């Protein structure tokens with residue numbers, strides 16, 4: 001594996017660094033750059049990675065530069081790096097929602113339209129913190145086979161990943177995986193609230209919902225049968241589960257989910273403008 005620089009040492013950088021170190025990457029091959037001291041010092045102390053407050057120094061050190069700042073800082077950071085050092089041969093990986101490959105390459109290009117920098121856009125999600133992330137990756141045409149392998153190694157260190165053939169599918173990944181942990185949380189919150197209505201204590205309600213969600217997710221993960229079949233297997237006609245499922249359907253669960261996911265895509269498109 002190459003040397004990797006993280007520009008920004010926030011939540012996403014931390015999640016990926018934990019995954020990389022746990023997967024056996026040498027910590028001294030990783031450097032983090034962050035303006036405020038506490039986050040980068042914590043990472044250095046906990047995981048033995050190198051740290052600096054200087055984005056240029058970090059970028060000089062690395063073959064792979066992972067941009068982990070908020071989307072509105074991405075182009076400034078890229079411009080700053082490309083003005084200061086020769087970026088030839090370096091791969092840029094951006095985890096920012098809403099910043100396109102074209103915007104990143106333009107900020108890195110010093111006005112040139114040829115020899116554009118290789119850029120991979122990654123859309124991860126928060127379970128990456130636990131090594132259970134789901135990421136979508138899109139590579140610009142300048143990215144080499146070896147660089148694609150490096151990008152994939154980084155995302156696979158924090159979960160699973162798929163390659164996308166067109167950049168616009170990044171927004172679809174946001175709808176299906178990036179924003180989706182919160183959909184499950186919302187559903188679990190609603191169930192937890194109802195469990196309390198039935199007289200279960202706060203602790204019992206949490207345990208009932210949490211363990212059931214975990215069990216259901218594990219059943220899906222451990223069984224290659226279609227999810228609809230798993231559901232049918234536990235839904236005897238005329239039984240209690242059947243009554244609940246029929247109610248969900250009558251109340252428009254499929255439409256609700258479709259509209260929510262489309263709203264995430266619409267917002268991602270707005271943010272990209």
Ligand SMILES: NC(=O)c1ccc[n+]([C@@H]2O[C@H](COP(=O)([O-])OP(=O)(O)OC[C@H]3O[C@@H](n4cnc5c(N)ncnc54)[C@H](OP(=O)(O)O)[C@@H]3O)[C@@H](O)[C@H]2O)c1
Nearest residue numbers: 008009010011012034036068069070071095096097124126
């Ligand atoms: N968290 C997620 O679930 C998630 C999922 C998908 C994608 N993403 C993307 O990941 C990126 C980072 O998100 P996050 O949740 O990790 O945000 P975060 O926790 O706020 O981290 C961003 C970090 O960037 C640092 N920073 C600000 N300006 C900088 C600069 N000029 N140079 C270097 N570092 C700078 C900040 O440092 P200070 O605090 O010192 O200012 C902060 O530590 C975003 O673009 C987001 O769209 C996040």
